[in-house]
Every structure is written in C-alpha cells, then in structure tokens.
Amino acid sequence: MEQSFRIAVIPGDGIGGEVIAAGQQVLEALARGSGGTCRFEWIEYPWGSAYYAGHGVMMDPKGLELLQDTDAIYFGAVGWENVPDHTSLWGLRLNITQNFDQWANIRPVKFLPGIQSPLRRADTADLGWIVVRENSEGEYAGLGGRNLAGRGPGNEVAVQTALFTEAGCERIIRFAFDLALDRTVPKVSSVTKSNAQQYGMVLWDEVFRRVAADYPGVETESILVDAMSAKFVLQPESLSVVVASNLFADILSDLGSALAGSLGLAASANLNPERRFPSMFEPVHGSAPDIAGRGISNPVGAIASGALMLDHLGLPGEARRLEQAIEAVTASGIRTRDVGGSAGTAEVTEAVIAALRATAAGGAG
Secondary structure (H helix, E strand, O other), X not given: OOEEEEEEEEEEOOOHHHHXXXXXXXXXXXXXXXXXXXXXXXXXXXXXXXXXXXXXXXXXXXXXXXXXOOOEEXXXXXXXXXXXXXXXXXXXXXHHHHHOOOOEEEEEEEOOOOOOOOOHHHHOOOOEXXXXXXXXXXXXXXXXXXXXXHHOOOOOEEEEEEEOOHHHHHHHHHHHHHHHOOOOOOEEEEEEOOXXXXXXXXXXXXXXXXXXXXXXXXXXXXXXXXXXXXXXXXXXXXXXXXXXXXXXXXXXXXXXXXXXXXXXXXXXXXXXXXOOOOEEEEEOOOOOOOOOOOOOOOOHHHHHHHHHXXXXXXXXXXXXXXXXXXXXXXXXXXXXXXXXXXXXXXXXHXXXXXXXXXXXXXXXX
16 A cells, blocks of 8 residues: 655755755655555755845745645755854754654664775774754753843843753653664663763763663763764764764764764654654755765765655665665765765766665565
C-alpha cells in the first residue's frame, strides 16, 4: 500500500536551495524505485533572507499554521549579509524549532568510505557516533535582554540566561539512553560543565545519574565539555551516543563533522518525538555565500538528512537504501571539492540516484 507524505520545503538562503533541490531529486528517484511504497508531495515556501528584504520578516506570519499541516519539513540553510545573523536565525529556523517543540536534535557523525578524515585514527578504527542535542532550552532559550544604553557609549549591559529545567533535561537524556539501546555499543556520554556552572549543569548531572539508574545495561560517563572536545580527537572510538545541552552539542557536533571530513557531509533531525508537530530535517552546514550559485556545494548532508526523514516517516528500509547509496558514491571517488574531489553538486546527485537504481535492480534480480 502506497504511503503519501506532504513535505514542506524551505530552501532558505545561499546553497540551501541547491542542496535541498538535490535531496528532492534523490528522494523522488527513491520513491519511483520503491515499488509503490511511498510518494512525496512537496510544498515549497520562499522564506529566508530574500523574503525578509521584501517583507521585513523571515517567514510568513501565518507560516507556522501552514507548516502544521505537513508530515515533515525539509530545510536548507539560513543566513545572508542583508540580515543580522541573530535576526535570520530567530526569525526562521529557531522560530520553527521552538514553536514546534522540536526538543531533540540528533546529529550522526559518520565516517564515509572514500572520504579522508584529518583524524589519523580513522584509518584503522571503525568510527561513528551520534550527538544528541537538547534543542529547546539551555543556552539558546532566548532569555535575557539589553539595557542601560542611555548611560552612553560603552555602558550598555547585555544579559543572556541559560535555562535548564528538570523536565527538559530528563526528556533529552532519556531520549539518548533509548537511542543507545539500539547501538552496537550501548553507551551514553554526558557532556557537562558543572564545575563552573554550578546551577544549571549540576541539575543536568543529577538528572543524568537518576535516569541512568533506569538503564542498567547501558554504560555511562560524565565528562566536562573541554575534556570531551579532546576526547573527540584523541579517543573517538570510545564514543557511541553523546548527549549535551544546546550550545555544547552544537559546537561538538560541528567538531565531529569536521573530523569526519566536512560539514558538507553532516545531517541532522530536529524532532518533536511526541509528533504533536512536524519535525524538521536539515544539513548542518550554513548558507555558504562564498560558493552559492556555483554548482559546487556538497549535497550529501542534505541527502543524508533525507534519510533521517525517511526513518522518521516510518520507512527504515528506504532510509538504509539511501544511506548505502551515499556510501557507494563516496567510495567510488565521486566527491565535491570540500572533501578532496572535483565533482559538482549535480554530478554527486546523479551518482546517488544511479546507485539507488542499481540497488533496486539488484533487489529485483
């Protein structure tokens, strides 16, 4: 029985449009080869910095209402020189993640075949882990303000408050433990800074220990964020699931992606696990104004985000096929410039589609 999914598409800024278009082509090819398992209806919205230039806002004021009636959101990138970064981020991406309570952000760190890692250990070890990011509060809660500008230049005060709630900590930590149960190595590493942040991170540590008691079969460790950044480089083979606050996970996941070869490879999912709202899937990289429009952007992160979306939509078999197609392409040497290749966006996209066709043909045989 065919399943039909309504997917909201927000290409956003810069290379966002290029990589999301590539992802759509791949997903359409996968649907055609699925034997009638699935099909996609795409509803595209032109929100972003260009929209801001014409309307003074990053998205339609009724945008959340429009997005609510979809099965998932496929998002490209946000950010351009005509809009301050905090305005573009809070006006579009964070506007969606906060209001749709997409509180769990997962960012797999995958070392793909054929991609040279700057990490020498990747030559001899089988590496790969998942960063689980608290996505609704912490350092990105948006609490604070600026005041006292009337005192004159140099006297303004800015206060940025990190929010840690017991409920928020517990749900993301428990999510990480549940994820670890399905890993080859069931282990959760908690990232903290409770030696210096004696309120929020101490609460985080206490909740972590309490939740860990419910998962006796899962190995645990709690590591300060500075030590964890070193561990990503020096002991990556010891990692399985890493759970961290909004800011810490944001930074560490980028480090992990760089170690895997490029931010252009990195996928992510912003999940509302209760499914009260649609979840959003996006590559980790930004809008990359320096290469936008040149046809050389790496579409792998966006395509891999499409695989995460397939998993969320209840299509794990199709998700694995897509992941295997990506691996076949990188192993074959077809790579964009950011990972040492010479292929363009279109060439990589066509290669992934060809790999999907090959697996479909093989399955038919």
